[in-house]
Structures are given as structure tokens and as C-alpha cells.
Amino acid sequence: MIVVHHLENSRSRRVLWLLEEIGVPYEVRLYARDPATMLAPPALRAVHPLGKSPVIVDGDVALAESGAIIEYLVEKNPIPAMAPARGTAEWVRYLYWLHFAEGSAMPPLLLKLVLDRIAAAPPWPIRPIVAAVVRRANDQVAAPRLAEDLDLMEAELGRSTWFAGDAFSAADIQMSYPIEASLRRAGLDHRRSKLMACLERIRERSAPRRAIARGGGAIPPKA
Numbered sequence: 722m723i724v725v726h727h728l729e730n731s732r733s734r735r736v737l738w739l740l741e742e743i744g745v746p747y748e749v750r751l752y753a754r755d756p757a758t759m760l761a762p763p764a765l766r767a768v769h770p771l772g773k774s775p776v777i778v779d780g781d782v783a784l785a786e787s788g789a790i791i792e793y794l795v796e797k798n799p800i801p802a803m804a805p806a807r808g809t810a811e812w813v814r815y816l817y818w819l820h821f822a823e824g825s826a827m828p829p830l831l832l833k834l835v836l837d838r839i840a841a842a843p844p845w846p847i848r849p850i851v852a853a854v855v856r857r858a859n860d861q862v863a864a865p866r867l868a869e870d871l872d873l874m875e876a877e878l879g880r881s882t883w884f885a886g887d888a889f890s891a892a893d894i895q896m897s898y899p900i901e902a903s904l905r906r907a908g909l910d911h912r913r914s915k916l917m918a919c920l921e922r923i924r925e926r927s928a929p930r931r932a933i934a935r936g937g938g939a940i941p942p943k944a
């Protein structure tokens with residue numbers, strides 16, 4: 722049986738979601754964040770040297786990185802299909818968005834999170850100075866990149882219902898996290914109606930709710 726080393730309220734929820742979609746039995750090893758720092762606990766380093774989640778163990782295979790895990794699980798469990806047929810135009814789109822999620826979408830979202838925390842952290846005497854530096858970094862680096870990414874995602878969903886075509890795929894599972902994060906950090910709202918409609922379709926699926934029931938966390942409200 723596949724074992725998923727899952728950090729609460731993290732991107733590893735997508736692995737649980739995929740396993741629910743394809744109906745593969747799995748066991749969850751749940752790790753709690755440090756309540757002060759919100760970082761993963763040291764125990765995860767015994768599973769992977771970087772101490773990050775998700776990590777899956779499937780027999781002799783131990784694999785980290787959500788994109789790699791999703792590719793591995795989809796290849797190993799092709800029925801029901803969670804990816805378009807290889808060699809098709811849809812498969813090329815699938816591959817792109819599967820890796821866009823972590824390779825392009827998440828870095829500016831993480832930068833925005835870090836900048837916001839830095840702005841709130843310093844003592845009062847230097848807080849205005851730090852806030853000005855953070856505001857400049859947001860205005861010149863994070864915000865333009867976030868807007869470009871959201872525009873690209875919105876345009877792609879103007880071509881089809883889902884990111885790889887009109888059929889739901891594992892790419893949509895992978896993209897769910899940056900879309901949710903954009904709602905909180907990047908100003909995503911109903912001005913980008915196609916992204917908001919995609920988010921609502923995602924939240925209506927039963928598999929992510931089952932994943933949350935297994936791995937913990939709050940069920941997101943409707944978009």
C-alpha cells in the first residue's frame with residue numbers, strides 16, 4: 722500500500738486528492754506544523770533529507786516533489802485516465818500546466834507571503850522603513866509577476882473547461898493550490914471569471930473533500 726507522508730494544511734493534500742480520484746488505497750502519515758513557526762517538524766527529515774512534504778513510499782520507491790509524485794501515480798494507474806493520451810495537443814497542455822503550478826505559479830506567491838510576513842515582523846521603530854522596502858518589492862517584482870500568471874491562466878481557461886482540455890486531469894489537481902493561494906494573496910476575484918469558475922468546479926468535486934477528511938484541514942467554501 723502507498724504511504725503518503727502528509728503535512729497538515731499543505732500542498733501535499735493534492736496527492737491525497739489524486740489517490741482518491743483514481744481509487745488507489747493509501748495510508749496517511751500525518752505531520753503537524755510547529756504552531757509558532759508553521760514549519761514542518763524535524764521528524765519529516767527522517768523520511769526525506771529536506772524535511773518537506775509530500776513524500777510517498779510505494780514498496781521500494783520513495784519519491785518527493787508533488788509534480789513527480791503525480792506523474793508517477795498517473796503512469797502507474799492509468800485507469801481511470803487522469804491524463805490525456807500521449808502525443809496529443811491536450812497532453813502537451815497537460816504536461817505544461819502540471820509543472821507550471823510549482824515551477825512558475827508558486828514562486829511569486831511564496832515571495833508575496835514572505836514579503837508580507839517581513840513587513841509585519843520588525844519592531845515599531847524600523848517598521849515604516851521595512852514596510853517601504855517591502856512595498857517596493859511587491860510593486861516592482863511580486864505584483865507584476867502575479868498579474869501576468871493570472872492573466873495567462875485566465876486565457877488558458879478561455880480555450881477549454883479545464884487546463885488540458887475539456888476533461889478534468891491531474892494537471893487541474895496540481896493547479897488547484899496556486900489558484901487557491903491566488904485568492905488569498907494575489908487579488909484573484911470575479912474579475913477573472915474563468916479562474917473563479919474553475920475554482921468553483923474544483924470545490925464541487927467529492928474527491929478533494931474525501932482527501933481533507935483523511936488528511937485534515939478545513940474544507941474551502943464555495944468560490
